[in-house]
Amino acid sequence: MSVPSAHHRQRVVVVGSGFAGFETARGVSRRLRRAEHPAEVVLVSPNDYMLYTPLLPDVAGGLIDPRYVAVPLANELPDVSLRPGCVDRVDLATRTLHVSDCAPGDREMSWDRLVLTPGSVTKLMGVPGVAEHARGLKTVAEALYLREHFLHQLQLAEYEADPRDRRARRTVVVVGASYAGTELIAQLHALAEDHARQRGQGPAQARFVLLDLADRVMPEVGEKLSDLALESLRERGIEVRLGTSLEELSAQEATLTDGDVIGTRTVAWVTGVTGAPMLETLGLPLENGRLVVDSHLAVPGHPDVFAAGDAAAVPDLASTHTQQITPPTAQHAVRQGKAAARNVAASLGVGSRRRYKHHDLGLVVDLGPGYAVANPLGLKLSGWPAKVAARGYHLGALPRAANRWSIALAWAAEATSDRPLSRLGLVSAQESDFRASEGIGD
Ligand SMILES: Cc1cc2nc3c(=O)[nH]c(=O)nc-3n(C[C@H](O)[C@H](O)[C@H](O)COP(=O)(O)OP(=O)(O)OC[C@H]3O[C@@H](n4cnc5c(N)ncnc54)[C@H](O)[C@@H]3O)c2cc1C
Structure with missing residues (x-):
């Protein structure tokens, strides 16, 4: 002591x-x-906040405001000296x-x-072009940029004369089908659907491609829920290509490991850390x-x-x-x-020390409007019961009441009104790349 x-x-x-x-x-x-x-x-x-990362897909989908997932340290840690x-x-x-x-x-x-x-x-894994042209989903800047960039592409596509470019602007590729990448593609899909409906375009003409080298999506939730999640994604028209990854990326195209080339302006790289x-x-x-x-x-x-x-x-x-x-x-x-x-x-002589031991409590995965999967305490839930469990869990886990209320209100607004479709231009392409937002990729 x-x-x-x-x-x-x-x-x-x-x-x-x-x-x-x-x-x-x-x-x-x-x-x-x-x-x-x-x-x-x-x-x-x-950062002068604690970032509640599990809700970054909701930020990327425009469902909740980035400030709501940032718990301010100055408010919550009054006895701690904060050194930026x-x-x-x-x-x-x-x-x-x-x-x-x-x-x-x-x-x-x-x-x-x-x-x-x-x-x-x-983890960038050295795939050519990823550091320059893809975005991750670990920071507020990345989530906000993905939302604003994709929304911009949807807006530009309406006036794009060349059909190939129009299609590319409406195409999203997400690499990594663990829970973060899967939640992200579900939210961006919902954003495109909302955009198309509000702009009177009928069903969205956007294309969504989810890639993973593994043979299933979200292996973390077990076979049964993974299969249900896959079914739900495919029902919505999201292409899930398993056993496939990205070979190379340019500003205009994603070349896949199976040789396919996809024209796209929006690629998220969510493959692991x-x-x-x-x-x-x-x-x-x-x-x-x-x-x-x-x-x-x-x-x-x-x-x-x-x-x-x-x-x-x-x-x-x-x-x-x-x-x-x-x-x-x-x-x-x-x-x-x-x-x-x-x-x-x-x-320091206060109390006694203890070994760290924790039994996993399971995972909740929110897959966009009306759907989720969750395995809290070994229970296998899907659909609305899982949605309630997922949202209840996040509200309980957030360490600040004001953030909880703001998020609960944003989710309530989702049920009664459309997602806002404005871009505020708060994050530039440079501010959101891997170098600036995560300090990697040189
Ligand atoms: C999109 C997404 C969804 C997720 N969903 C879930 C989920 O549903 N459930 C779940 O259990 N987990 C989830 N995770 C995983 C979870 O976010 C991480 O496991 C968790 O954030 C790890 O917490 P941490 O405190 O170790 O690190 P972090 O939360 O990454 O915090 C690290 C902090 O250190 C700071 N820092 C870094 N380098 C330095 C430095 N050199 N000097 C000073 N400060 C530094 C960073 O700025 C940051 O503030 C998700 C992750 C993502 C990205």
Whole structure:
């Protein structure tokens, strides 16, 4: 147990304000305050909000406003010092880290306990043209750009004389049929349907293509629900091409691995994630790009350094397979954040530490108007029961009442009125590319 000296106020630094960082900062500051421990908690992140990523497909579909999925740190973490910036270097020996303004800048900060929760970034897999011409779905900028860009293409298509270009403007290709990519294509499809109906064009003439190398969509939800989801997508006219991916992408065309060439202006790349780039600078062991930690979320050999969420390779004690690590989900990130808070406080002499163990509670997947699949606690739900479960789950999981109310009202508006079809031009093509929005793709 470490005892604070009279001269030195101990500092816990949390890197990243996603699910894990938010919960760690909130949990550790509460624990220290209750114990009247003088240590300060500093949260370093380029964002001054916690992004509720599971609802980004709804943002891309224009169903909800991006502000509603951003939980403001200043409101929710009153006892935490918020330092805007990116951590680009950590010195474990001198217990300092380097914070930049996410652009050239220079600031050293010392720490007594360090919690690394910088999350993950999209895996680009080196497919030619993806970094330049596709967009991911990990940030507000990406979701907003996909919506505004596709809406613009639908508007331009009405006046496009060349039938091939008209078709290309109305075509969306999503690569990656896990829950995020599948939810995204369902929402963009609903946006196109709304656009066509409101513009008096009859059924949308848009084309939607969902690609994945796997042999099923969303294997995470099990065979039965995966089959139901596939059926629902195909009923809506969405082309699902399994065992197929993207070979190459240009500004005008997507060449698939089966040799087919699709004219398109809108391609989303949602194929999976790897740990945040800053983890590679630490010189510590990584597994699948994630920082290796023990079941207390501490880095082996560095008891004062912790990691959680997508950034950490956490042993999955609930799994029957040994050597397995927990999947990169918000469900685990939230709980690992809470566990890290407990164990950091314990390392400062407040409370006792505990191993991280969590049994997966299942997944909810919202597939656009009137349809969802979900397997909460092993139950297999589809259609409206799953929709209610999915929306109820998200409202319960959001950590701020004002965000919950705003989202509930937006969903209520969906039932009574059409989606807004205006573009505000808030995000440019450059601001939403992988380099600017996720710091990858050079
Ligand atoms: C579209 C989509 C839908 C999803 N749906 C679900 C779902 O339904 N259920 C589910 O369980 N999971 C879902 N996930 C997965 C879930 O979003 C992640 O598992 C979760 O966000 C991980 O949380 P985290 O705190 O580890 O990282 P993140 O939420 O990624 O947060 C990382 C934070 O660190 C910051 N950061 C990065 N680098 C630095 C640096 N160098 N210095 C300082 N700060 C840094 C980032 O800006 C960010 O604030 C979804 C993901 C996506 C993209």
